[in-house]
Amino acid sequence: MGVKLLLEKAHVEGIRSYEVYRREGGYRSVEKAIKTMGPEAIVEEVKKSGLRGRGGAGFPAGMKWSFIAKPEGVPRHLVCNADESEPGTFKDRYLMEFIPHLLIEGLIVSSFALGSNNTYIYIRGEYAWIVDILEQAIGEAKANGFLGKNILGSGFDCEIHVQRGAGAYICGEETALIESLEGKRGNPRIKPPFPAIQGVWQRPTVVNNVETLAAVVPIINMGGEEYAKIGVGKSTGTKLMSACGNINKPGVYEIDMTISVEEFIYSDEYCGGIANGKRLKACIPGGSSVPILPANLLLKTAKGETRYMNYESLSDGGFATGSMMGSGGFIVLDEDQCVVKNTYTFARFYRHESCGQCSPCREGTGWMEKLLYRLEKGQGKSSDIDLLWDIQRKIEGNTICPLGDAAAWPVAAAIRHFRDEFEWHVTHAAEAQTRNFGLAHYADPIHVPTTV
Amino acid sequence: MTKFSETQLTEFNRLVARYPEGKQKSALLPVLHLAQDSFGGWLSSETMDYVAELLRIAPIEVYEVATFYSMYNLKPVGKYMFEVCQTGPCMLRGSDDIVAYIGEKLSIKPGETTADGLFTLKTVECLGACGYAPMMQLGKHYREHLTKEKVDAIIDECRKTAAANN
Numbered sequence: 001m002g003v004k005l006l007l008e009k010a011h012v013e014g015i016r017s018y019e020v021y022r023r024e025g026g027y028r029s030v031e032k033a034i035k036t037m038g039p040e041a042i043v044e045e046v047k048k049s050g051l052r053g054r055g056g057a058g059f060p061a062g063m064k065w066s067f068i069a070k071p072e073g074v075p076r077h078l079v080c081n082a083d084e085s086e087p088g089t090f091k092d093r094y095l096m097e098f099i100p101h102l103l104i105e106g107l108i109v110s111s112f113a114l115g116s117n118n119t120y121i122y123i124r125g126e127y128a129w130i131v132d133i134l135e136q137a138i139g140e141a142k143a144n145g146f147l148g149k150n151i152l153g154s155g156f157d158c159e160i161h162v163q164r165g166a167g168a169y170i171c172g173e174e175t176a177l178i179e180s181l182e183g184k185r186g187n188p189r190i191k192p193p194f195p196a197i198q199g200v201w202q203r204p205t206v207v208n209n210v211e212t213l214a215a216v217v218p219i220i221n222m223g224g225e226e227y228a229k230i231g232v233g234k235s236t237g238t239k240l241m242s243a244c245g246n247i248n249k250p251g252v253y254e255i256d257m258t259i260s261v262e263e264f265i266y267s268d269e270y271c272g273g274i275a276n277g278k279r280l281k282a283c284i285p286g287g288s289s290v291p292i293l294p295a296n297l298l299l300k301t302a303k304g305e306t307r308y309m310n311y312e313s314l315s316d317g318g319f320a321t322g323s324m325m326g327s328g329g330f331i332v333l334d335e336d337q338c339v340v341k342n343t344y345t346f347a348r349f350y351r352h353e354s355c356g357q358c359s360p361c362r363e364g365t366g367w368m369e370k371l372l373y374r375l376e377k378g379q380g381k382s383s384d385i386d387l388l389w390d391i392q393r394k395i396e397g398n399t400i401c402p403l404g405d406a407a408a409w410p411v412a413a414a415i416r417h418f419r420d421e422f423e424w425h426v427t428h429a430a431e432a433q434t435r436n437f438g439l440a441h442y443a444d445p446i447h448v449p450t451t452v
Numbered sequence: 453m454t455k456f457s458e459t460q461l462t463e464f465n466r467l468v469a470r471y472p473e474g475k476q477k478s479a480l481l482p483v484l485h486l487a488q489d490s491f492g493g494w495l496s497s498e499t500m501d502y503v504a505e506l507l508r509i510a511p512i513e514v515y516e517v518a519t520f521y522s523m524y525n526l527k528p529v530g531k532y533m534f535e536v537c538q539t540g541p542c543m544l545r546g547s548d549d550i551v552a553y554i555g556e557k558l559s560i561k562p563g564e565t566t567a568d569g570l571f572t573l574k575t576v577e578c579l580g581a582c583g584y585a586p587m588m589q590l591g592k593h594y595r596e597h598l599t600k601e602k603v604d605a606i607i608d609e610c611r612k613t614a615a616a617n618n
Contacts, residue, residue: 075472087539087578118470125485125523126579128592161470166481167522169577183480183513185520201475242583244541250583288540288578329582331541345540349577355520 002256003230005218005238006211010099016133018140021101029220030146033109034154037220042113046216048224050236055081055172055209056287056327057402058311067196068114069204076204078116080107080213081177082123085169087288087349088329091240092210094252096123096130100137104160106213108146109220111158114206118159122177125166134162169353173401174207176355187355188401211240231257235310239328241270245283246334248272257310261285262299264309265332278334281439282418285314286326288346289406291413292339293323319413335439339421343414344372350407361404364395368411375422378429385422389415454502460490464506477509480517484524493533494525522576530565530572532610535589536598538575541582550586550598551575557607570614571607 014020021027033042047062068076080103084092096103103121111119123131138160141147149157163181165171171180175189178200199205215237219227228236235257244250247265249272255264264270265280274280280295300307302321307313311325333342351365371388374380392408399405415422421437456464463486464479471478483503484495491499495518504511518524534554538547551573555561558571565572581587584596595606 084580085578088541088582090580090582090584093580118472120470124580125481125521126589163470163478164482164485165521166485166524168520180481181478182475183477183507183509183517185516201472201478244582244585245544250585252583284540331544331582333544337544342540342543345538345543349539352522352577 002254002259003238004254005227005230006095006102006214006240007099007252007254010095015099016101016137018101018137018144021099022144026101027105027141027144027146029217030105030108030112031152033112033220034152034156039113039115042109042220045219045224046113049215049219049227050224050234051212051215051219051227052234052236052311053209054211054215054239054328056086056289058325061208061212061215064196064208065110065114065206067194068206069197070115071204074203075117076115077200077206078107078111078114078119079174079177079181079200079205079207080119080121080210081172081174081207082121082127082210083165083169083172083177084127084210084327085124085172085353086327086329087346088244088284088331089242089287089327090244091242091252091328093127093130094242095210095214095240096127097133100130100133101141102214102217103210104134104137104141104147106216107160108141108151108158110206110208110213110216111160112151112154112156116206117157118161120181120200121160121162122171122181123162123164124171125164128164131162131164138162168355169349170355170401170403173403176401177207178205185355187357188403190400232308232310233312235312235325239309239325241309241328241330243271243330243332245330245332246275246278246337247332248275255309257308259309260299261307261309261314264330271330271332274332274334276334278336279439280332281335281337282333282339284323284329284331284333284410286324287329288331288349289402289409290324290326291319291322291409292333292343292417293413294417297321297417298323319409320416323413336436338376338436339414339418340372340376340425340437343411344369344376346410347372347407350403354403354407358399358404360395360398361407364391364404365407367391368407372411375425376432378425378432380426380429382423382426385415385419385426454491454496454498456486456490456506460486468507476507477513480507480509480514481521483507484514484518488524492528493531494528528565528569531570531614532590533572533574534606535574535576535579537577537579537581537585537587537589539578541578542585542587545585547586550588550600550603553600554603557603570610 051061052058171186176186180186195205301316347369351369356362392411395404396408425432467479500514504514562575586598587596
């Protein structure tokens with residue numbers, strides 16, 4: 001069993017309630033932070049912890065906090081990004097649904113550190129029932145003196161408000177989220193100015209992911225240095241993984257980033273192996289935006305070394321032979337799945353979610369969807385594959401926000417590693433409508449037992 | 453006449469009070485949810501104009517938001533809307549079959565509503581339930597690990613609830 005810092009208590013009966021959560025040691029970090037530490041000391045601990053943003057970009061959280069401007073007389077805001085929408089990712093939902101007080105606790109400590117008297121949780125609109133769970137937890141924390149006026153006699157006031165989005169992946173991008181919080185379309189802003197200088201209502205703002213803010217709780221409780229000892233290299237602490245696709249045990253798992261990809265997929269503690277006794281074909285290890293890898297490059301790097309479940313190892317080899325940790329949305333494809341079709345659903349997703357501000361993304365995502373549809377339906381030409389490659393290259397790096405890159409990368413990686421499967425859809429168009437390409441040479445060369 | 457009831461107005465005021473003075477437009481998304489729930493499950497132009505008036509903003513500011521976000525319905529929908537996820541992780545677990553089965557069972561295509569106004573079938577993009585696929589959203593909640601049998605049971609349940617409320 002690896003170390004569990006976030007979900008250790010998630011299965012304690014009644015943990016959703018304040019009483020049980022408190023009895024299990026909850027809200028200790030608020031007491032410690034407010035009574036014995038100042039805001040600067042909290043920021044220092046988070047810096048020491050090496051905590052990296054858990055939303056997908058992996059930016060050091062303590063550093064992000066240290067950028068916040070503090071002009072005299074201007075309120076500052078902390079905004080929690082609960083707009084979880086990256087296909088393959090459902091960890092924040094799990095955390096909020098099963099152990100909501102952990103997020104509220106992390107938010108109080110973080111709000112104190114940043115000087116935010118009004119903190120907002122921006123949650124995706126579809127998670128409607130979780131809004132009730134969070135508001136209940138906020139009410140309980142307030143009734144017990146952890147929120148509201150003069151928290152624990154410190155003179156610090158804090159309110160947490162929950163705002164629902166209304167269905168837009170782009171609002172997970174922090175400046176789009178800020179626009180949405182202001183009651184506008186989710187069009188990302190041009191940076192600079194960064195939110196730390198001018199965020200919501202032009203005030204200094206920090207936007208952090210749910211899991212990042214929850215991780216502040218163990219960091220304060222155990223100290224940044226102790227936290228940094230868990231994990232490896234620049235992948236400190238624990239990470240929540242959302243495992244899905246063709247595995248025996250889909251779900252949310254907390255890992256300490258020292259385990260191998262092979263162990264994560266095949267051990268009974270985690271994914272429990274490929275479903276129905278099938279073989280592993282490919283995997284998208286960090287949410288739909290990150291490069292797909294064939295089994296042989298997933299379990300071992302191009303140099304033949306074991307690949308581990310952490311930021312550095314998953315990206316070993318760059319985009320040529322590696323991928324990314326991203327948001328931790330771990331999508332597994334078995335031998336019967338079609339990479340062209342899976343890529344098509346992603347392209348359709350990004351076309352649907354493009355805000356339309358930048359033409360390379362607005363037009364390019366639509367083109368990619370059409371070409372992939374054609375190829376998948378056996379109506380494609382060989383030149384379509386080159387055209388797809390050309391379009392994705394023209395989107396990448398040419399847009400205001402990273403949605404363009406996020407749309408381009410999965411298409412690029414699918415062609416890079418599975419080009420013969422795309423070609424087969426052209427050369428064997430009729431056959432491609434009756435069966436899938438199969439495992440071919442992508443198979444994992446290591447013998448691994450299948451679990452049924 | 454499109455007008456919030458007293459209870460709905462209380463909720464409206466609670467939503468607006470969460471933002472700084474003069475930033476009442478920030479409440480637009482939650483207020484549109486409230487309006488959609490209050491006025492038949494969709495946003496007519498009359499409803500949107502009413503929201504604009506309440507928030508003291510121009511009607512165009514409401515239209516541009518209502519058309520941007522996928523959860524706002526700009527035309528009437530059935531009493532029960534089956535929003536089935538079709539993105540990668542759900543597709544890998546058979547969402548295509550679920551969409552086809554619902555369509556066959558209710559004799560409608562995605563985007564259509566049954567003649568009795570009870571059901572709308574809609575395909576949607578990732579709802580963050582990838583580990584519990586295939587799934588759909590029905591009202592405020594998710595229905596997960598869908599099978600044909602589960603779909604049958606859900607349809608029966610909706611019909612019974614509708615009959616009981618008539």
